[in-house]
Amino acid sequence: xxxxxxxxxxxWAAAESRDWTAFAETLAEDVVYTLPQTRERIAGRERYVxxxxxxxxxxxxxxxxxxxxxxxxxxxxxxxxGLEEMYAITFFTGEAGESGEGRITSIxxxxxxxxxxxxxxxxxxxxx
Amino acid sequence: xxxxxxxxxxxWAAAESRDWTAFAETLAEDVVYTLPQTRERIAGRERYVxxxxxxxxxxxxxxxxxxxxxxxxxxxxxxxxGLEEMYAITFFTGEAGESGEGRITSIxxxxxxxxxxxxxxxxxxxxx
Numbered sequence: 001x002x003x004x005x006x007x008x009x010x011x012w013a014a015a016e017s018r019d020w021t022a023f024a025e026t027l028a029e030d031v032v033y034t035l036p037q038t039r040e041r042i043a044g045r046e047r048y049v050x051x052x053x054x055x056x057x058x059x060x061x062x063x064x065x066x067x068x069x070x071x072x073x074x075x076x077x078x079x080x081x082g083l084e085e086m087y088a089i090t091f092f093t094g095e096a097g098e099s100g101e102g103r104i105t106s107i108x109x110x111x112x113x114x115x116x117x118x119x120x121x122x123x124x125x126x127x128x
Numbered sequence: 129x130x131x132x133x134x135x136x137x138x139x140w141a142a143a144e145s146r147d148w149t150a151f152a153e154t155l156a157e158d159v160v161y162t163l164p165q166t167r168e169r170i171a172g173r174e175r176y177v178x179x180x181x182x183x184x185x186x187x188x189x190x191x192x193x194x195x196x197x198x199x200x201x202x203x204x205x206x207x208x209x210g211l212e213e214m215y216a217i218t219f220f221t222g223e224a225g226e227s228g229e230g231r232i233t234s235i236x237x238x239x240x241x242x243x244x245x246x247x248x249x250x251x252x253x254x255x256x
Contacts, residue, residue, distance in 0.1 A: 036215070038245040040253040047252045054249070065219060067200045074195045074202040076219065087164070089217045089238055091193060091204065110217055110240040117166040121182070124175045125168040 003102030004094040005068035008075060011092075011104065015052060016061050024049050028095070028103045035109055048107075057081040061088075071095075086111060131230030132222040133196035136203060139220075139232065143180060144189050152177050156223070156231045163237055176235075185209040189216075199223075214239060 007026050014023035024045055033042040033051070042048050058081060065076040073092040078085065091108040095101060117125070135154050142151035152173055161170040161179070170176050186209060193204040201220040206213065219236040223229060245253070 035245075037240050037242050039242075039256050040245050040249075041256050042253045051249060051252045054252075056248075065200075067195050067197055067202045067219070069195055069197055072193075072195045089240075091195070110238065112165050112217075112238040112240040113243075114165050114167075115241075117163075117168050120184075121168075121179060124179045124182075125170045128167050128169050 004073050007102045007104060008073045008092050012063050020049055020053055026104055028105045031104055033107045132201050135230045135232060136201045136220050140191055148177055148181055154232055156233045159232055161235045
């Protein structure tokens with residue numbers, strides 16, 4: 001288990017419990033958050049904590065899967081907001097441990113939406 | 129570097145070069161491919177190879193990022209089809225090596241689409 005993996009576990013636990021002090025402690029001061037789907041970027045710990053603190057809705061999360069190697073972690077997290085369900089795929093990079101404190105230096109996040117399957121592959125796939 | 133990581137690198141290289149024999153060799157016979165966004169599932173190596181072989185369009189790919197631990201790998205791959213660009217996030221599980229041949233046993237894939245950012249966070253984010 002890498003240090004960064006533990007940091008990411010603390011990151012999600014702090015988000016779920018709205019403990020913004022603990023949340024901020026997982027982040028490097030110059031952390032950069034990127035949303036490729038909207039081409040948005042938020043630079044710096046203070047702004048990124050604020051973005052999360054202000055995020056509307058009574059959202060709750062659980063991590064479905066986590067894959068970690070030194071300096072890189074990916075999570076697949078399941079979110080609920082009331083009856084709505086969605087998931088986020090999040091790529092983290094960070095200090096690999098040893099020298100640093102294993103804090104998060106970049107976060108790139110995807111929010112895939114449901115869509116209808118294209119025609120022509122029903123002979124191979126089943127719906128669930 | 130885990131065996132499964134090498135297998136996943138061969139998987140993408142074989143897909144890009146349409147080498148369906150090499151592609152099939154990366155897969156366990158009972159591999160399951162899941163698309164949570166459409167709730168589709170394709171079971172078995174033969175059907176999954178066929179799905180890829182039949183997939184329309186002159187698509188090309190490069191892997192943007194890969195994160196691996198024993199038995200689990202995630203890739204972020206960038207696809208182009210003519211002028212269209214998209215990306216896929218793919219979670220692989222497989223034989224961890226040692227005993228097995230490091231083949232892929234499950235693939236769960238997400239295709240996030242661009243969307244417009246919600247209003248109210250322009251004070252924190254910049255567009256790129």
